[in-house]
Amino acid sequence: MRETNAEKEFAYEFPTAAGIRYRVAIGILGVLVLAGLVAWINQLIFGLGETGMKNSVNWGIYMTNFVFFIGISHAGTLISAVLRLLNAEWRRPITRVAEAITVFALLLGGFQLVLDSGRPLRLVNVFVLGRLQSPLLWDLASVSVYFASACFYLLLPLIPDLGALRNQPGLTQLQKKTYAALSSGWNNSSRQQQRLKRVIGIMAILIIPIMVSVHSVVSWIFGLTVRYMWHSSIFGPYFVVGAIFSGVAAVVLSVAVMRRTMRLEAHLTALHFNKLGALLLVMACLWFYFTLAEYLTTGYGGMTAELAVLKMKLSGEFALAFWAMILCMASAFVLLLLRKKSVIGMTTAASALIVVGMWLERFTIIVPTLTKPLEEGYNFGLYRPTLTEWVISSGSLAGFALLLMVFARFFPIISLWEIQEAKDPTRESNIGCTAPLISGAGELVETNV
Amino acid sequence: MDKPSPNRVKHSMTRRELVQIGGAALGVAGVGSLVHISLAQRASRSSPPGRMAMLIDLRKCFGCQACSVACKSENGVLLGNFRTWVGQSYKGKYPRVRRHFLPRMCNHCEKPACVKVCPVGASYKRADGTVLIDKNICIGCRYCMSACPYGVRSFAWKRLPDQEVAYPSQTLGVVDKCDLCVHRLDKGLVPSCVNTCPAGARVVGNLNDPDSEISRIMADQPVQTLAPELGTQPNVYYIGLDQDAAEASLESGVRMIPAQATNVTDRLGSE
Numbered sequence: 001m002r003e004t005n006a007e008k009e010f011a012y013e014f015p016t017a018a019g020i021r022y023r024v025a026i027g028i029l030g031v032l033v034l035a036g037l038v039a040w041i042n043q044l045i046f047g048l049g050e051t052g053m054k055n056s057v058n059w060g061i062y063m064t065n066f067v068f069f070i071g072i073s074h075a076g077t078l079i080s081a082v083l084r085l086l087n088a089e090w091r092r093p094i095t096r097v098a099e100a101i102t103v104f105a106l107l108l109g110g111f112q113l114v115l116d117s118g119r120p121l122r123l124v125n126v127f128v129l130g131r132l133q134s135p136l137l138w139d140l141a142s143v144s145v146y147f148a149s150a151c152f153y154l155l156l157p158l159i160p161d162l163g164a165l166r167n168q169p170g171l172t173q174l175q176k177k178t179y180a181a182l183s184s185g186w187n188n189s190s191r192q193q194q195r196l197k198r199v200i201g202i203m204a205i206l207i208i209p210i211m212v213s214v215h216s217v218v219s220w221i222f223g224l225t226v227r228y229m230w231h232s233s234i235f236g237p238y239f240v241v242g243a244i245f246s247g248v249a250a251v252v253l254s255v256a257v258m259r260r261t262m263r264l265e266a267h268l269t270a271l272h273f274n275k276l277g278a279l280l281l282v283m284a285c286l287w288f289y290f291t292l293a294e295y296l297t298t299g300y301g302g303m304t305a306e307l308a309v310l311k312m313k314l315s316g317e318f319a320l321a322f323w324a325m326i327l328c329m330a331s332a333f334v335l336l337l338l339r340k341k342s343v344i345g346m347t348t349a350a351s352a353l354i355v356v357g358m359w360l361e362r363f364t365i366i367v368p369t370l371t372k373p374l375e376e377g378y379n380f381g382l383y384r385p386t387l388t389e390w391v392i393s394s395g396s397l398a399g400f401a402l403l404l405m406v407f408a409r410f411f412p413i414i415s416l417w418e419i420q421e422a423k424d425p426t427r428e429s430n431i432g433c434t435a436p437l438i439s440g441a442g443e444l445v446e447t448n449v
Numbered sequence: 450m451d452k453p454s455p456n457r458v459k460h461s462m463t464r465r466e467l468v469q470i471g472g473a474a475l476g477v478a479g480v481g482s483l484v485h486i487s488l489a490q491r492a493s494r495s496s497p498p499g500r501m502a503m504l505i506d507l508r509k510c511f512g513c514q515a516c517s518v519a520c521k522s523e524n525g526v527l528l529g530n531f532r533t534w535v536g537q538s539y540k541g542k543y544p545r546v547r548r549h550f551l552p553r554m555c556n557h558c559e560k561p562a563c564v565k566v567c568p569v570g571a572s573y574k575r576a577d578g579t580v581l582i583d584k585n586i587c588i589g590c591r592y593c594m595s596a597c598p599y600g601v602r603s604f605a606w607k608r609l610p611d612q613e614v615a616y617p618s619q620t621l622g623v624v625d626k627c628d629l630c631v632h633r634l635d636k637g638l639v640p641s642c643v644n645t646c647p648a649g650a651r652v653v654g655n656l657n658d659p660d661s662e663i664s665r666i667m668a669d670q671p672v673q674t675l676a677p678e679l680g681t682q683p684n685v686y687y688i689g690l691d692q693d694a695a696e697a698s699l700e701s702g703v704r705m706i707p708a709q710a711t712n713v714t715d716r717l718g719s720e
Contacts, residue, residue, distance in 0.1 A: 047621045048589075049606035055530065058591040058604060118589020118604065118622030125569045125586050128479070134568040136592050225596045226562060226679050370595060 018409060021261065029402040036395015039388045040115065048118055050388040057370040057383035062116040065393055067362045068246070069109030069400070070143065070218055071239070072355075075247030076102025076150060077211040081204040090275050092418045093267040097258065098251050099154040100413070104403040105250070106147045108396050115392060135224050138217045146214045149207050156200050159186050160193075160417040175410065215243040222365065229298060229309040230369050238290040245283040246358035249351035252276050254404060256348040258413060267414055270343040277347040280354065281336045284329065291361075305372075312368045317382055322364050328357030499577040500559075500656040501629060502684040503643070504663050504672065505552050507691075509650035512537055512550035516642035516651065523630065523641035525616030530603035532627040533642055538694050549694035552651070554642075555580060555601045555627035556675065556683030563593035563602065572624075577655070578684060579629045587623040594624060598679050602626045629653070656684070 018026075043050045053060045079098035083091035114120045130137045163186030165171075166179035186192060219239035222230040232238075252273065259268040298306050313322040335350035367383055385393075407413070517534045526532050533554040540547050557580045564572045564580060571587035574580050594602040608621045619625065630640035634653075638644070643651040654663030666688075673690035674683040 045608075047606055047608045048604070049608075053606070055594065055603045056600060058594040113590070116590065118591070118624075119587065122569075122586065122588045125571075125588055129569040129586060131568060131570050134566050134592070136566065136568040136590060140568070221592070222595075225566070226598050226681075227595065 022405070022409070026402065026405060029398040029405070032398035033395050033402060036392045036398070039391040039395070043115075043388055043392070044120070050386065052384045052386045052389060054381065054383065056381075057367060059116070059366055059370060060383055061363065061385045061389050061393055062112050063366050064359065064362045065396060066109050066112035066116070067218055067239070067366070068359050069105045069112060069396075070214060071243035071246045071358060071362070072250045073102045073105035073109060073146070073150070073247065074211055074215060074240070074243040075105075075251045076100070076153070077207050078244050078247060079251055080153070081207050081211075084200070084204045085208075088275075089422060090271055092422050093264075093414045094251060094255055094272060094276075095157065095418065096154075096411075096413055096415045097254050098247075099150070099157070100404060100407050100411075101247070101250055101254060102150045103147070103154050104400050104407070105247075106143065106150060107403070108400045110143060110147070111396065115396075135217065135220045139221060142210065142214045142217045146207075146210050149203065149210055153200075153203050153207055155182065156196065156203060157415050157418065158411065159183050159196060160188065161412045161415065162186070163188060164416065165412065212240055215240045222369075227369050228303075228306045228372070230365075232294060232297075234290060234294055234297075238294060241283060241286045241290055242358055242361060245280070245287050246355055248276060248279055248283060249354035249358070252280070252347055252351035253355065256344065256351075258408060259344075262408065262413065264414065267419070273344045273347040274339070277336050277339045277343065277350070280347070280350065281333070284333045284336065284354075287329065288333070309368050309372045312372055313364055317371065318364055318368045321360050325357045325360035325364060328353040328360065332357065494573060494575055494581075494583075496575045496577040496579075496631075496635070499658070500684065501557065501578045501634070502654065502656045502663055502686065503554070503557075503629070503640075504652045504654075504666060504686045504688065506650045506652075507550065507687055507689040509648040510535065510550045510552060511648060512548065513647060515645050515647060516552060519641040519645035520627070523633075524628075525612055525619050526625065527603070527605055527607070527609060527612060527619055529606075530625060532601075532603075532625070540691070540694055549691055551687075551690075551695055552642075553599075553601060554685060555629075556599055556681065556685045557627075557629060559682035559684065560680060562596040562598060562679075562681055566592045566596040568592065575631070577634075579631055579634075581628050581631065582624055582626060584618050584620060584623045584625075589622040589624065591624060598676060598681065599683075 039050075051060060051062075076098040079091060080095040080102075084095070114123065117123055126137065126140055130140070132138075159182070162179040162183035166176055166183055171179070216236040216239065219235035223232055223235035225231060255268050255272065255276075259265055295310065298310050312318050332350040332353040335346045335353070339346040339350070371383060512535050514535050517531060520526060520533045521531070524532060533552060536551040536553050538549045538551075540549060557578060559578070561572070561574060561580045564574055567573075568590065569586050569588055571583045572580065572593050573583065589604070591604060594604065603625050605619060605621050605623055605625060609619070612619050613621070630638075630642075633640055639653050640651075643653045652663050652666060654661035656664055656667070658664060659668075667686065670688055672686040672688055674686055675690075675695065677683070
């Protein structure tokens with residue numbers, strides 16, 4: 001009875017036409033992206049003076065966005081690779097979303113560096129003249145390796161789905177051609193299946209150290225300088241934890257939106273929100289622990305210059321941003337603890353708070369230290385982002401959402417074959433290194449009651 | 450019928466060959482441009498070895514800002530930016546009150562934090578010890594500005610076409626700072642600020658030369674540097690640096706109007 005029900009529900013309705021709500025959403029996001037582009041062109045013509053940045057606070061919300069987006073990109077790897085390796089059956093319907101988020105967040109994150117550069121065209125110099133001793137070069141190297149692996153890791157599990165989709169009726173010629181090309185001659189033979197699972201298994205293991213390296217290196221852009229409250233050895237793990245935290249929250253948000261708009265209620269159930277909520281709760285505990293460790297060390301030690309930065313955050317010019325961050329995280333924590341009352345609603349609300357809180361965290365790490373330099377140079381004063389910066393930033397966020405929406409429209413946003421595999425009692429591929437990835441009774445089926 | 454098959458074979462061969470040749474060409478071009486640029490850099494970056502340094506006698510400085518003005522006109526420093534300036538603070542309460550001056554500039558560190566972090570080598574240290582910026586390759590990422598603990602670097606935030614015509618180095622989107630007037634040093638002249646200082650408070654010279662004026666003064670005078678604990682080993686030395694006054698004027702930044710100068714006593718009292 002359950003089995004047949006589940007099988008019936010499996011028929012994932014691949015969108016062959018866009019609805020009116022989808023078109024309106026695309027239109028709104030498109031306008032935001034266009035506004036961002038106009039603001040960017042204006043900034044290219046008139047220089048970075050269009051932003052609120054100054055000689056003392058020379059990095060602002062573009063750098064914040066960079067760290068934030070790269071953080072979001074950790075979602076895919078954690079959910080897809082780590083949960084795959086841990087044999088967590090419930091991951092199956094959300095891996096694809098997570099992998100897509102990774103790729104698009106990396107794209108937009110990398111773009112923030114172009115925005116922030118005084119001479120964007122000269123970024124080529126980094127490839128020609130790059131010096132290995134600069135943490136910025138390590139960053140470029142690890143982010144580009146991560147981007148390449150994330151693209152590959154998104155494509156691999158797509159192959160069987162595209163192989164199945166390419167012959168579906170109602171597709172445009174372009175869609176058919178693209179699916180056929182990307183499915184790389186998939187014929188669903190058991191040999192191909194085994195090979196694919198093997199490669200996915202290897203990639204899942206390889207991509208985890210890359211993920212850890214990426215945000216460690218991002219944190220070292222700050223941690224390796226001798227600036228106060230940046231020069232901290234905890235930054236590597238602190239940033240990685242924050243990245244995974246915000247990344248999982250971003251996945252929850254996307255899953256919540258897609259569940260409603262794409263009628264995926266049967267696949268994305270309370271179970272997934274509950275599990276992701278538990279994951280968020282663990283990450284929240286880690287995040288609070290690291291934050292406490294960082295601020296206690298600075299405050300208790302009480303070195304004059306460090307204390308000056310700390311005071312700005314706790315009670316000075318950045319108190320609003322700092323306490324808003326704490327409030328976001330604390331209320332998210334409470335919501336997650338009590339999520340049993342209304343799992344989907346409360347986990348989604350908590351995730352929204354976490355995403356905002358993590359952006360504020362990046363901001364309160366980057367800007368106060370620059371505002372309170374050890375040796376005051378000039379242009380002293382507070383950094384206030386200008387309209388240009390806000391328009392470009394919202395355009396970036398809209399671009400991220402737009403990419404995700406377009407992807408969901410043209411590619412199966414739920415991994416069809418992986419779900420089918422979980423429901424198939426006669427799974428034959430418990431062989432080789434991928435055995436732990438796919439063995440075990442499907443928890444998903446179990447809880448589809 | 451014979452022709453197509455060798456053609457087909459040849460076709461698949463040429464595709465592979467094309468990739469190989471293309472890859473090789475790209476590689477050669479990449480390595481070539483790398484070598485070309487690094488050779489060009491080496492040529493323009495060479496100088497006789499030495500350790501150029503500046504000594505500023507604070508007992509002589511009376512805060513006239515002539516150095517700031519001379520520097521700006523010599524180098525066409527952009528509006529709102531400074532390569533050197535005199536920080537001010539005052540200590541004590543009326544009638545026992547004294548104004549302190551602290552000329553600031555790039556420290557031309559022995560271990561410069563800015564050079565370490567630059568991703569493209571635009572910030573570099575010349576053999577004579579001066580820390581310079583190659584404005585032709587700077588990508589404007591401003592990592593050097595974030596890394597410099599002395600806050601002496603500035604950025605061309607706004608496009609000023611007239612300025613760019615008069616001073617080609619003051620171009621949009623790159624970092625700027627004191628270069629110890631190397632264009633003057635290379636011709637045997639002293640930097641513009643040293644040249645103009647009416648009190649003769651600034652002395653420039655080579656510390657590796659024991660007979661230079663700066664070496665002779667430093668041999669028998671106690672000297673101080675800013676934030677020596679950071680390990681950057683600054684090459685700008687001060688005589689008569691009052692730690693409290695220094696910190697207060699560092700806090701005040703470029704405040705040339707006396708009313709805005711920070712009072713050391715207030716600062717100490719507030720803590």
